[in-house]
Amino acid sequence: MDKIKHSSQLDKFFNPASVAVIGASNSPFNLGATICNCLTHYIKFPGPVFAVNRKAEEVSGCAGYSSVTGIPAEVDLAVIITPASVVPEFVKQCGEKGIRNVVIESAGFSEQGEEGKNLQQEVDSYAKQYGIRLLGPNCLGVMNNVSRFCCFYGAYDGIMEALNKVGGVSYVIQSGGVGVVIIESLMDDIQGINKMVSIGNKTDVDESDLLEYFDSDNTQVIAMYLENVADGRKLMKTARRVKKPILIFKSGCTEAGAAAALSHTAGMANNSAVFDSACRQAGIIRLKSISELYSLPKMLTEMPLLKGNRIAAFTNSGAFGSIAADIMTEAGLAIPRLSSDTREKLGKIKGVFNVNNPVDIGPAPPQVYLDLIDIILAAPEVDGLLLMSSIWRDFVIDVIREVINMCKHHGKPAAIYTPNSIQRIISVRKQFGLPVFDSMEEAVRALVISQEQFEYLKKKEK
Amino acid sequence: MDKIKHSSQLDKFFNPASVAVIGASNSPFNLGATICNCLTHYIKFPGPVFAVNRKAEEVSGCAGYSSVTGIPAEVDLAVIITPASVVPEFVKQCGEKGIRNVVIESAGFSEQGEEGKNLQQEVDSYAKQYGIRLLGPNCLGVMNNVSRFCCFYGAYDGIMEALNKVGGVSYVIQSGGVGVVIIESLMDDIQGINKMVSIGNKTDVDESDLLEYFDSDNTQVIAMYLENVADGRKLMKTARRVKKPILIFKSGCTEAGAAAALSHTAGMANNSAVFDSACRQAGIIRLKSISELYSLPKMLTEMPLLKGNRIAAFTNSGAFGSIAADIMTEAGLAIPRLSSDTREKLGKIKGVFNVNNPVDIGPAPPQVYLDLIDIILAAPEVDGLLLMSSIWRDFVIDVIREVINMCKHHGKPAAIYTPNSIQRIISVRKQFGLPVFDSMEEAVRALVISQEQFEYLKKKEK
Numbered sequence: 001m002d003k004i005k006h007s008s009q010l011d012k013f014f015n016p017a018s019v020a021v022i023g024a025s026n027s028p029f030n031l032g033a034t035i036c037n038c039l040t041h042y043i044k045f046p047g048p049v050f051a052v053n054r055k056a057e058e059v060s061g062c063a064g065y066s067s068v069t070g071i072p073a074e075v076d077l078a079v080i081i082t083p084a085s086v087v088p089e090f091v092k093q094c095g096e097k098g099i100r101n102v103v104i105e106s107a108g109f110s111e112q113g114e115e116g117k118n119l120q121q122e123v124d125s126y127a128k129q130y131g132i133r134l135l136g137p138n139c140l141g142v143m144n145n146v147s148r149f150c151c152f153y154g155a156y157d158g159i160m161e162a163l164n165k166v167g168g169v170s171y172v173i174q175s176g177g178v179g180v181v182i183i184e185s186l187m188d189d190i191q192g193i194n195k196m197v198s199i200g201n202k203t204d205v206d207e208s209d210l211l212e213y214f215d216s217d218n219t220q221v222i223a224m225y226l227e228n229v230a231d232g233r234k235l236m237k238t239a240r241r242v243k244k245p246i247l248i249f250k251s252g253c254t255e256a257g258a259a260a261a262l263s264h265t266a267g268m269a270n271n272s273a274v275f276d277s278a279c280r281q282a283g284i285i286r287l288k289s290i291s292e293l294y295s296l297p298k299m300l301t302e303m304p305l306l307k308g309n310r311i312a313a314f315t316n317s318g319a320f321g322s323i324a325a326d327i328m329t330e331a332g333l334a335i336p337r338l339s340s341d342t343r344e345k346l347g348k349i350k351g352v353f354n355v356n357n358p359v360d361i362g363p364a365p366p367q368v369y370l371d372l373i374d375i376i377l378a379a380p381e382v383d384g385l386l387l388m389s390s391i392w393r394d395f396v397i398d399v400i401r402e403v404i405n406m407c408k409h410h411g412k413p414a415a416i417y418t419p420n421s422i423q424r425i426i427s428v429r430k431q432f433g434l435p436v437f438d439s440m441e442e443a444v445r446a447l448v449i450s451q452e453q454f455e456y457l458k459k460k461e462k
Numbered sequence: 463m464d465k466i467k468h469s470s471q472l473d474k475f476f477n478p479a480s481v482a483v484i485g486a487s488n489s490p491f492n493l494g495a496t497i498c499n500c501l502t503h504y505i506k507f508p509g510p511v512f513a514v515n516r517k518a519e520e521v522s523g524c525a526g527y528s529s530v531t532g533i534p535a536e537v538d539l540a541v542i543i544t545p546a547s548v549v550p551e552f553v554k555q556c557g558e559k560g561i562r563n564v565v566i567e568s569a570g571f572s573e574q575g576e577e578g579k580n581l582q583q584e585v586d587s588y589a590k591q592y593g594i595r596l597l598g599p600n601c602l603g604v605m606n607n608v609s610r611f612c613c614f615y616g617a618y619d620g621i622m623e624a625l626n627k628v629g630g631v632s633y634v635i636q637s638g639g640v641g642v643v644i645i646e647s648l649m650d651d652i653q654g655i656n657k658m659v660s661i662g663n664k665t666d667v668d669e670s671d672l673l674e675y676f677d678s679d680n681t682q683v684i685a686m687y688l689e690n691v692a693d694g695r696k697l698m699k700t701a702r703r704v705k706k707p708i709l710i711f712k713s714g715c716t717e718a719g720a721a722a723a724l725s726h727t728a729g730m731a732n733n734s735a736v737f738d739s740a741c742r743q744a745g746i747i748r749l750k751s752i753s754e755l756y757s758l759p760k761m762l763t764e765m766p767l768l769k770g771n772r773i774a775a776f777t778n779s780g781a782f783g784s785i786a787a788d789i790m791t792e793a794g795l796a797i798p799r800l801s802s803d804t805r806e807k808l809g810k811i812k813g814v815f816n817v818n819n820p821v822d823i824g825p826a827p828p829q830v831y832l833d834l835i836d837i838i839l840a841a842p843e844v845d846g847l848l849l850m851s852s853i854w855r856d857f858v859i860d861v862i863r864e865v866i867n868m869c870k871h872h873g874k875p876a877a878i879y880t881p882n883s884i885q886r887i888i889s890v891r892k893q894f895g896l897p898v899f900d901s902m903e904e905a906v907r908a909l910v911i912s913q914e915q916f917e918y919l920k921k922k923e924k
Contacts, residue, residue: 174781177778177852257784260818317640322720326715330716390643392616421647422650
């Protein structure tokens, strides 16, 4: 009962029927105005949007009021983007008005010395008094591509375009800057954003709350960028219940990184080794870079999970077999010798240079590719495939498309990399909707996290 | 004397006045014909090109002869692309004809069992008898963007386009496939190819010979992809004399990788730790991935070398400061605390969030960026800059351009990353000719190898 109530209160952050933007005005460079503009002109938000400013002036078509309490209608969500000093007063007004969901995008709180800490405490006590759920302060806001809602400040065209591409990945990001890189990069990928929340100093709503929320909506993969963990026990307890893949990239892992994080979003970074082992116990996949936040989810949504670590590599350029063998070995994957049965089957097909693993072929027509790959995927000594074929002829694209079907048929995944320039890889991925990775290293990482998720799921299902 | 003679003989591989393509015919899918076509139609090679085939037929405008000895003119370079079994006979004919430079692109030699080994020995003995320098067998050939010569087989439009972009990096690659990725990728970068040689099984000309050759031409950076080292002592002895940066990526570092390399280009891979320490002693920069072969050279040609390891990071999104601090610490770079003098100067400028290192700013006009960066580069406690500013406004591009001038003025390098999608980074890099890296990780690596080269140079100059 409590859980449902809790979830439904968070839901107003993502699906409000009406919004007040507090601090939106017509002054030059006003950030609140960019939110009003995004809602009215770009999204064409169907509900009412109110602007709150001293002069009660209309902003980008949103009716203006000088106070929150003066708004003559119900408001689901308030977005505050004013100087920090006046934020507590507006939170109080929100409470009086009956608003129970408030996003504070303003900076200048606990990340900035004693004075900021005091302001944050004041905000917290009003929130508690009125039963308000708070997002932020010091955050970018919320984006929901499913219902097309966005209260990011300063969103430029590229960001707003992303609202038109609904995907399966929901993001919790502590910093807006990382969100922007993710949004831009996913425009060049086959997976897209479901929802994105920037949590900043997370004085109330934190990563665990959102993990729980995303577990109950249509999110397929949950991905997070964290500079610190608010409550380790709470996060791990929640994660253990969630069966959707949870990917986390955490900064502040070295002393220097932690010091930088402290002055950015005010959280104490946590010990990296402890965090690592806690993640493993709770079934959280820990990532190694920002780029993995947007590049790896497609492996989890487009391919069967990897059920063992025995990988066959297939390439049309021998060098990639050798390099991939190094990368896979270092990543803890096994490169099994193919059985005599498998080798015999492969040997019957023309154009194969090596029937050993990695399998290496010369110039050959598409059917040779398909016959070989089918034999490899069917082999009981193989759990998954690393496919590395450069697009030397257009038919390779058709081969890749067919391999995806074969993978589903055999219940084994393929991580696909085409040894070409990134420009070419991206254009093939976008144009044909194929889960192709930017590098061999990334493809191998995708295999590793796929198996990690498979192992976690087995444990969680018990 | 011997050195000059040796160099000039190698030079015919890169600058021949006349070429014979042995094995070029009009049969369907003939690979020799693609070489003739490239030379006559794409490059418009000024000298004569002869095709040698059984029927003595003309191929792509190249006069046909049934034997090498029958060609009624002097031939500087022969390119053999026939079945392996007839290669020894053609090498003998080349010797009789007085050709002293032969590229053998055919596969089927020591990488393929006893029979292949015997063929290779036969080839070797003819070469010795006639004083022929051999490139290959089992290779892609030679590309020279300076004089516009290319004898790669199967070169498609994208490869031939690269001939129009002359750059400062010369490549020695053991495998053609890796060459293709480098060529395609450099089309999206600011540095370009000077020359590229694929060495395959390297029965005669090896990486050391080419290192020496590239030391004496207009190459700025020498980069290599190796699966094995032919003669470790020879390579290291040569490298110690060369002051141009030498970058090497080597595969076959794990047992599995070495096994794959063996069946690909027939070389025994060498112990990784031994190779590592030999490289350090000889002043060779060892790379970690294929992509570093094309992404890192621009740091060495466009920026002053890094003379110490103390890096200041500058960002317009706090998260990147924290993440970069982690990456730099792990890479062995130091993130010094700025002196009180420097912090005081920074503090006088409006819009700075953190005057600590990483320096973190909010929305600010271009002059604020430039003033801050100039103070940082001038600080005696700082050896180099990691610049991470997303292109949130177009002026950031102008700022980057000006920072490059500042770097030259202060004699300190900046590694530049813009936290945007790769598409955006590539388009800015290409359009404006700026040395921007694809990721923070790559930018940090660029700083590391820049310092490595500085240290090597100091030792070599002694």
